[in-house]
Amino acid sequence: MLRYIGLRLLQAIPVLFAVITATFFLIRQAPGGPFDAEKPVIPAVKRALEAKYNLDLPMWQQYLHYLGDLFKGDMGPSFKYPGWAVHDLILSGLPATAELALYALLVALLIGVAAGVSAALKPNTARDYVPMSLAMLGICMPTFLLGPLLVLIFGFWLQWLPISGWGDLPGDKILPSLTLGAAYAAYVARLTRGGMLEVMSQDYIRTARAKGLPERVVIVKHALRGGLIPVVAFLGPAFAGLLAGSFVVETIFQIPGLGRFYVQAAFNRDYTMILGTTIFLSTLIIVFNLISDLLATWMNPKLRNQLSTKAGGNT
Amino acid sequence: MTLLSVENLTVKFHTRNGVTTAVDQVSFSVERGEILGIVGESGSGKSVSCYSLLGLVPMPPGKIESGRVMFDGKELLSMSEDELRELRGDDVAMIFQDPMTCLNPFLTIGEQLIEPLIYHRNYTRQQARERAIELMQETGIQQAETRFDAYPHEFSGGMRQRVMIAMALITEPKLLIADEPTTALDVTIQAQILELVAELQKERNLGVIFISHDLAVVRDLADNVMVMKEGKVVERNATAQLFANPTHPYTQQLLNAVPNGAKAYADLSQDHALLKVEALTTSFLDRNSGQRIKAVDAVSFDIKRNEILGLVGESGSGKSTIGRSILKLVNADSGKVIFDDQELLALNRKAMLPYRKRIQMIFQDPYASLNPRMTVFDALAEPMLYHGVANKQTVESQVLDLMDDVGLARKAVKKYPHEFSGGQRQRIAIGRAIATKPELIIADEPVSALDVTIQKQILALIFQLVEKHNLSMLFVSHDLSVVRSLCDRVMVIQHGKLLELAETETLWQSPKNDYTRKLLAAASGM
Secondary structure, eight states: OHHHHHHHHHHHHHHHHHHHHHHHHHHHHSSSOTTOOSSOOOHHHHHHHHHHTTTTSOHHHHHHHHHHHHHTTOOOBOSSSTTOBHHHHHHHHHHHHHHHHHHHHHHHHHHHHHHHHHHHHSTTSHHHHHHHHHHHHHHHSOHHHHHHHHIIIIIIISOOSOSSOSSSSTTTTHHHHHHHHHHHHHHHHHHHHHHHHHHHTSHHHHHHHHTTOOHHHIIIIIIHHHHTHHHHHHHHHHHHHHHHTTHHHHHHTTOOSHHHHHHHHHHHTOHHHHHHHHHHHHHHHHHHHHHHHHHHHHHSHHHHHHHHHHHHHHO | OOSEEEEEEEEEEEETTEEEEEEEEEEEEEOTTOEEEEEOOTTSSHHHHHHGGGTOSOTTTEEEEEEEEEETTEESTTOOHHHHHHHBTTTEEEEOSOHHHHSOTTSOHHHHHHHHHHHHHOOOHHHHHHHHHHHHHHTTOTTHHHHTTOOGGGSOHHHHHHHHHHHHHTTOOSEEEEESTTTTSOHHHHHHHHHHHHHHHHHHTOEEEEEESOHHHHHHHOSEEEEEETTEEEEEEEHHHHHHOOOSHHHHHHHHHSOOSOOOOOOTTOSOOSEEEEEEEEEEEOTTTOOEEEEEEEEEEEEOTTOEEEEEOOTTSSHHHHHHHHTTSSOOSEEEEEETTEEOTTOOHHHHHHHHHHEEEEOSOTTTSSOTTSOHHHHHHHHHHHTTSSOTTTHHHHHHHHHHHTTOOGGGGGSOGGGSOHHHHHHHHHHHHHTTOOSEEEEESTTTTSOHHHHHHHHHHHHHHHHHHTOEEEEEESOHHHHHHHOSEEEEEETTEEEEEEEHHHHHHSOOSHHHHHHHHHHHTO
């Protein structure tokens, strides 16, 4: 299995390299630069700044410089926040974003699995149509609409929950987590429904019923393991997507997370910051995909065996 | 006291397409220590009549319209879902047809074995484990202690069925319902499982309902036999009487449908064979061990013109691989395949094309081997046009001739495969195979997915077409009785090696190989 993980990580290197290269050259093609502002800087100052950050060198030299620094583990300084290194900024925003993504994932799993199972047990009845229609709505509704809607209902009308902040007031983490998790809950619900419908029609479910097991045991012990495999395989990409997609929610709810750096950096042409966050998120996507692949493989006893025999034979 | 008595049971299914009566006024009873065989074709209501008693038929769409069912002094039909659940897996246990799919692949064998004890008898896990291991040993599972923690995929089909049996008997039930428990197994394994069921039944004085489509299986096992057709009981009698004097025409038809006897031989003295296979070897890479496994190991044989050669072996013996290697659907490692004086294995794709027209294949599963989006006309016309057997002007009349040949109504030609029954679909598949006017047909288990009366019709059709079109055939099957009625010669293979090749009756009368003897004994013992 170690060999398999190693192989997958090796495959990630060219992918990351391509991402870095494409991002590096694309962002330079965008008009303007980090030191262009509404109020023009004196040309001499601008030249001095550009010289300081090596921006006056030919493009390919800048590229090599950047790769060299990156290889040493240095993502460079931020152009927009003087005195801050890119990796410090990322680390400062990461805790809030990671926490938000984790809660959103929990929301997605709790709501999604419950709705999906409920729908699969009574297919083509109201218990199927209602949650699945809601799920469709959840997928269609963008977060910038759902967020303010939830704020309006629970924040202003009902006055149950705070409308912004992160960890300042009790309960202020609920609405952002719900907003971000909703669309993923909908995906999870659809995947769960499909997986469970497939499993519930298997012969071994009939065997479990013939053994006189309580329906709860039939569903939770016999059906859910197989039915959730597609969901587990989706968790990796979902978590990475939540991390990368948290920007809108972070803005709506004033959360000091990673997302705002990412988007602002693009507006500001903060080259190193854009590259840094892109590399960081790409790495996360690759790692989480690998983890959820391993998890889904491990859940299937037949494939689990193959993993361990591979490890036994080759490591 | 009668263990189970069923009176006037009627079960209907209410679906969008109307109401169908699955079980119609059926009555039967089982005593302790009695084996009742229920025989009928698929859809005859034999499974539904047992499942519905135990609440295992989904309702809706199913509905029990009438009936009275007494089990061990209790009325079943008035029981609540929970009371029925308590009964299932405790006093009444079941085993099913396909042990490959009936065990949960995500749970260990042990976990599945102990469940009835834990949920019905409040055993601790340790107690249940000890009991389960005892029963695994009793049902003939070797190294029960270590196998306890294995997963279903680590067992063979026969072993899995033993696990199913152990699981059913673990609560010492009074009644065992066995629904086609040997149908998915190889013939030698079938015999072992039947023996095991009979033995355990005697020891425990069990009442058994043995559901099967196969009269031969029931004959040796059951005390009484009930024959069902279209939801009704057509005949019920003690086994010996039923086989000696079948009174209902349907029972007679079933009995006649069991293939028996031999056919006239083709002229085997001809010295020029149509197909000659020399030392054919085909191997596959085993992903687990990284080694190459020989599926076919230096097999040589020939097929004369107008001969039907039977190829018999259990699943995994390499019999299908032989057929596929000849047609180059899989690549052989070495050997020669000489068809009409031309070596085929060395030919490239293009050079092989004319031979694909002259050698055709029929597959086991007519459901899977026909394209669901092509009408019968398209399916039959395509190979004709492609291989130039017909042109645009003649194709329609030629397809209609072909429909006559395979016994299908001409007007059905515009229908899609799903609109036909299994037997009719196999007729289409046969029609597709003979559409290019081939000389050799490789038939890979062409009747094993079909009911026994349909089997007989399809075998008759194959025989008739072989005569009419002067075909030669390699007939691959695991079923010796089918092979006997059809083939001129039979070859037996095991683990990819040719064990014996002889004229059919010679092989039957004086088999030379131990394994052949075992196969024959298992087939006639049923």
